[in-house]
Amino acid sequence: MMRHxxxxxxxxxxxxxxxxxxxxxxxxxxxxxxxNLGTSEGMKKLSNTINV
Known part of the structure; x- marks a missing residue:
């Protein structure tokens, strides 16, 4: 779990x-x-990149 x-x-x-x-x-x-399970912060960062 720590490796994930x-x-x-x-x-x-x-x-x-x-x-x-x-x-x-x-x-x-x-x-x-x-x-790599992804994070909510990563999703926000992606959303901000797309919404430029």
């Missing part, structure tokens, strides 16, 4: 997904993408 939280927060804060995958020991980013 770490991946979600790191990616939401702008970390490169490849760097997160390497840090977690994933061979490819597919598993890292599954770990």
């Amino acid at each position: 939280h770490f991946a979600t927060i790191a990616i939401d804060k702008g970390a490169n997904i490849r760097d997160v995958a390497n840090y977690l020991g994933h061979e490819n980013i597919d598993m890292t993408i599954l770990y």
Whole structure:
């Protein structure tokens, strides 16, 4: 569960997904993408980007 939280927060804060995958020991980013659960802050950021 902490790995999911770490991946979600790191990616939401702008970390490169490849760097997160390497840090977690994933061979490819597919598993890292599954770990990223998304956040409400990320949804707001996306909404603000679209509503420019």
